[in-house]
Amino acid sequence: TIATPVVSAQGDTVAFLGFAQWTGPDPRDLAAVRRHVRRAASEYPRVVVTMHMGAEGRGRQRTPNARETFYDEDRGNVVAFARAAVESGADLVIGHGPHVMRAAEWYQGKLVFYSLGNLVTYGPFSMGEPLNRGGIACAVLDGDGAILSAQLRSTVQRPPGLVSVDAAHRAAVLTDSLGRLDFPRTGARLDRYTGQVLRADGTPLPGAVPAPAGDVVTPGSVPPRRRPQAPRRQAGPGS
Template identity: 35%
Template structure:
């Protein structure tokens, strides 16, 4: 901190003097001082850190099969957690469904009431923007619920609200800037409309190409088996309902080996453990976060963790903090004083990744165990 303050004071002093006396200095001397000022700015940047915040599945309400699955008019999905979310430099979430005003259900369901297809109004994009979301994954099993038009309208809506996205064949990756940092983002899932989590070779290619364009690489995956019995990361290919849901442990490690910096998982609808591997952060599942109706949010499925990861400008993990929020049926997320998500993720992280132990305090702050 003292180094930062000292460098800042030096830069401020130089800036004031250069601004005041610029017209009196010979051009050669002015160029020399400008170069010195720029070098100090680079040194200051090396000490800066950035907060990337992430949450899990978001489905703010659906008008399919009927409007009874939408919240009351004027109810803001993120009202109770928005002050926290807006503290992030970058905020990520998984859009579990579509943002579209048109499109017919693409699933063959004899009984629409038992057909889990999610169609949120396009106007709901403003809620995401209000909360501060910069980037979202649309790689999951619900992006194709309303066919090609649903996918196109979702992409169009996110673009309208200045939210970067990736994960579909038409947008396998994206690059965006925030606070002087260029971020690269890509997303993967085992589903037909998405870039495949099983094709690790292709995923590595995308990360490698992003590394040439961006300072920090964010990766999202939708993978792993679902439900209460699948909170642990097995380090093998997971199958659920006969589907290959990927080997999320291998996927995450190989992409960090390739140059990824932050990896955010979702899909199991329950929280899973955290790991720091090669100074890079992995959340294996952030569970449900903002899912209105049509979701089972009983017990641990109602935990809605919010993770804030502090990184340097190269993407290296500095420290993190886990905030516990929760949901109830047809109740949007709110902060959880019992800290259920923290207790669950702390235990899972310790059990599943003993070779890379993390130390959590009672407030949710965490960092690698010293000497590990």
């Protein structure tokens, strides 16, 4: 498997390497995971690894360090996969597949998002809570792959397939709560009003920039939508 390099406008290169059991490489084969990630890390300065793993559905928000099954199908051990990837050189690991938000974790100084929920899946998928919640993971990495700052931007889907920013940051709230439950010592903390990712002890990352006051939304502070006012008619001669 060859990683896909993406070059930014500034000339920075980030390699992406995805794993899924149906198309390969199989994320349940940890020896192959280590081999592919090591090769990517030897060729590129920054490596982002993605995994399509884990059981699905409303009752699958918790992240077990164990093999998961879904309709008798082996969906692998997401924690074992993520740690194998990081140990082999991954700088950021992002999971998808459970269709619900899951915890985020710091492992050996690297960030792991175990599931980002649903972004654009309206149609054949149920969009009841919490399946309508999603998150967009954003991160700034330095030249060596260290994470300087990260943010989870919460989204919500509404019929008939509309995706919008969730001003209440519910995906960030879920990720923060699940991190405390599933990884009490290593779970990433999230600012519940900005989605900013914090260290496991709640301290900010070195490159984190405080959000402007106007971007902070607290419960009950979302202003109501205002109907656009029609332009006033100008009085003229004879009016």
